[in-house]
Amino acid sequence: MNFLEERILRDGIVKEGNVLKVDSFLNHQMDVDLLDEMGREFYRRFNDRPITKVLTIEASGIAIACSVARCFHVPVLFAKKSKSVNIDGDMYVAEVESFTHKCKNQVIVSKRFITSEDHILIIDDFLANGCALQGLISIAESAGAVVEGIGITVEKGFQIGGRVIRNLGYRLESLAIVESMDATTGTVNFKSQ
Numbered sequence: 001m002n003f004l005e006e007r008i009l010r011d012g013i014v015k016e017g018n019v020l021k022v023d024s025f026l027n028h029q030m031d032v033d034l035l036d037e038m039g040r041e042f043y044r045r046f047n048d049r050p051i052t053k054v055l056t057i058e059a060s061g062i063a064i065a066c067s068v069a070r071c072f073h074v075p076v077l078f079a080k081k082s083k084s085v086n087i088d089g090d091m092y093v094a095e096v097e098s099f100t101h102k103c104k105n106q107v108i109v110s111k112r113f114i115t116s117e118d119h120i121l122i123i124d125d126f127l128a129n130g131c132a133l134q135g136l137i138s139i140a141e142s143a144g145a146v147v148e149g150i151g152i153t154v155e156k157g158f159q160i161g162g163r164v165i166r167n168l169g170y171r172l173e174s175l176a177i178v179e180s181m182d183a184t185t186g187t188v189n190f191k192s193q
């Protein structure tokens, strides 16, 4: 069992609706030592790629992305969630359905900060159905950038996102893959990797 799986078993809370709450160390209060350990682990897994930028989505992905980017010595770019339909042409836009909030957001990235010269590592906290990742991939590819890899903190392996993204041919690495979880007993089982 790795450091993150141990922490999830200790402090994660399983909620109804297939939601794993990790707000005591990742999504609200943040354990920065744990974030730095994640950063080093993603660096170990992806440092064979010529990463020029780490791309994530606000808000929870930002802290993890910063720890990763510190190891690569590259900038972090985060897609902003925008309620506005009135977006000017200097933005890449993707529509993302929120798994936790059940609403649709347009996410935007300025064209100034992502180009065809970029080799992107996408980072996010959770992977469920893959909507957030598909939005980030579409933004990176609209800019002509190369998606070198995708790093996820917690993949919920019983939801379709991981399969969809891997079937599209992307290199996807998850620090923990939840195979099953149960809100009544509070148990979480991980896929051995």
Ligand code: 5GP
Pocket: 018, 019, 020, 021, 022, 027, 060, 097, 098, 099, 100, 124, 125, 126, 127, 128, 129, 130, 131, 132, 133, 156, 161
């Ligand atoms: P997807 O787009 O893959 O369906 O969902 C991924 C996004 O939804 C992540 O960016 C994350 O913010 C949120 N999310 C999905 N499942 C969970 C979960 O079980 N717990 C938490 N805390 N966030 C989740």
